[in-house]
Amino acid sequence: MRVYLLYGGKSAEHEISLSTAFQITQAIYYQYYSVIPVYITKTGDWLQGQTLNEPVKFVDNLRLREADEKRQATNNHENSTGIKFLPNGFDPEDSVVFPVLHGPNGEDGTVQGLLETLNIPYVGNSVLASAVGNDKIMSKLLFKQAGIPVVPFQAIDAQSWENNTASVIARCEGELLYPMYVKPSNLGSGIGVTQVNNSVELQYAIDNAFELGPRVIVERGIVAREIEIGLLGNEEIATSVPGEILSFDDVYDRKLAMKEDHEARIPVELDEELLAKIVSFSKTAFAVIDGSGLARCDFFISANQDIYLNEITTMPGFYKNAMYPRLWEAVGLSYSDLIEELLQLALKKNQANNSK
Structure with a gap:
C-alpha cells in the first residue's frame, strides 16, 4: 500500500509539520507500505518526491529541493504540466494520504475537503471537525453549549x-x-x-x-495544572492515560512544543472522579465536533479542582516525543503501531463512507 505523506504548508507551523513527517518516515512499517513524500513549500508549491522504501537520513531531505528544481525546469518549457500531486490512476483500494499539516490550509478542513472531493482515504478528522477544532472561538462556543466548562x-x-x-x-x-x-x-x-x-x-x-x-x-488567565489526554478511534473512541505538562513558564510556547525532552508526568495520578470527568468531557467534545481518527484534549485543573477544557487539537503534534504519541506509548501502543492504527482507521472510514 502506498502512503502519501503530506507535510509542510504555508502556516507558521511549517517546521513542526516537517519534523513530524521525518519521524513518521523513520517508524512506518515499510514491509507493508511505501511512502511517497508530498511537500508543500512555505510559498504554497506542492512537490512530490521519490517513493521511499526505507527511512530518510535527514529531515532536510524532505524539503525535496531536487523535485523543486525539476518543477522550475519544466515550468520553463511550453505546455509543461509540472510535477503533479496524486498521479492518474490513484487507487483508494491501495493508497491513503497521511496529512501532518498544522494550522490554516492544512488542519482547518481545507485539505480535508480536497481529499473528500476526490474520494481519497486520509488519516484524521473530516472537514467539519477539522474546521471547528482549528478555530478556538467556534469550538469554545460549541463546548459551552454542550455543558463543557471553558475559561472565560x-x-x-x-x-x-x-x-x-x-x-x-x-x-x-x-x-x-x-x-x-x-x-x-x-x-x-x-x-x-x-x-x-x-x-x-x-x-x-x-x-x-x-x-x-x-x-x-x-x-x-488562571493558575492551573495543564492535563492532556489523547483520543483514538472512529465510532468507538479510546482514551489514553492523562499526562501533565510540567516545564512551562507563563506561555506554553513554540520552543517548548518543539523540544523533544520537555518535562511531563505520564501518566499523572488523578482522583478517580476527576479523571472520569476529564474522559467524559473529552469524548463529548470529540462527538460535538464530529471527530474521527485522533485528537488531543488539553485541560486546565485549578487548585480547587475546577476543570476547564482549553482546546481540542485535531492534528496534535505527532513527532515521536510529542505529548500525543507519548500518552499512547504509556498505554502500550508504540509509535509505529500508532501510525499503523491511524492508517487502518482512515481506510475503514473511507470504506464506511462509500457504503452509505
Missing part, C-alpha cells in the same frame, strides 16, 4: 478592533481579569500566544495576533 473569553473580529479599539479593550477588562492571554483563533503550538498584564500590553498583543490570523481570542 472574549472573541474579537478585525472590523470591531479596527473601528473601536477602546471599546474592545473596555469589554475585555470588564469581563475578564488580568493576566489575560491573547491568541490567534486559528493557530496552535503556542504560536502567537501572549500573556498581558495591562491595557497597553493588551492592545499591543491583539495587534500582533491579528498579523497571524483574521480573528483573535482573549482569555482570562
